Amino acid sequence: MQDTREELGRTAPPPEQPAVAGEAVAAFEEAYLRYAPRLQRIAISRFRIEAGDAEVLVQEVFTTYFQHAADVEKLEPYLIGAICNASRNFLRRSSAAKALFCGEEPCAATPNDALLDELERKTLVSQMLARVDRPCRELLHRFYVNGEGTEALAEAFGLECRGSVKVKLFKCRKRALEAYRSIMERS
Numbered sequence: 001m002q003d004t005r006e007e008l009g010r011t012a013p014p015p016e017q018p019a020v021a022g023e024a025v026a027a028f029e030e031a032y033l034r035y036a037p038r039l040q041r042i043a044i045s046r047f048r049i050e051a052g053d054a055e056v057l058v059q060e061v062f063t064t065y066f067q068h069a070a071d072v073e074k075l076e077p078y079l080i081g082a083i084c085n086a087s088r089n090f091l092r093r094s095s096a097a098k099a100l101f102c103g104e105e106p107c108a109a110t111p112n113d114a115l116l117d118e119l120e121r122k123t124l125v126s127q128m129l130a131r132v133d134r135p136c137r138e139l140l141h142r143f144y145v146n147g148e149g150t151e152a153l154a155e156a157f158g159l160e161c162r163g164s165v166k167v168k169l170f171k172c173r174k175r176a177l178e179a180y181r182s183i184m185e186r187s
Contacts, residue, residue, distance in 0.1 A: 024069075031075060032062055039083040047087035057086045124183065131179035136172035143169060 036058050043054035061082040065072065072078045129137050139157065142148045150162040150169075159165055 028062075028066055028069070031065070031079075035076070035079050036062070039079055042080065042083050043087045046084075047091060049087055049090060053090065054087075057083060057090060061086055124180070127183055128176055128179045131182070132172065132175050136168075136175055139165075139168060140172050140176065 039058045039061060040051070040054045043049045043057050044051060049057065061079060064082060065075075065079065129140070132140070135157070139153065142153060142156070143150075148156075150165040153165045154160070154162055157165070157168070159168065
């Protein structure tokens, strides 16, 4: 008699589990069909994300929803908030990637003539400044790169007046020009 009970228990499937699972899948499918186009439009129009990337974000949002559906009280605000957060995170990630690869002008990630010209110019300036003495190099850098005024430079270099800074700048530019000409003669 015990054998027949065990056999009955093995052959009879639990009636509630397949029905519940089927209902859950249908509910997720219905939610996806209803909200996915709207979420994609939000990502595209509000955050200016390309259609292909927006579709991926919508898929991620629904994957997260599928995992945490029991905790969601109101579906529509949850999904809208999720797509907004996903879009913001996407933009942060893409901005970071652009900054990493295109932080300078011209963009180093796009090889073209502008990149080669910029590289050539920077190399030439570094070679030229290497041939100028340290005080002139520092003065030129602070005046042209940092944009410091002549009064601040006079104070920093211990000069009496702005006129002295202008004379020193003239002499440093003259040395830099001589270094440039010697580099160009050798090329």
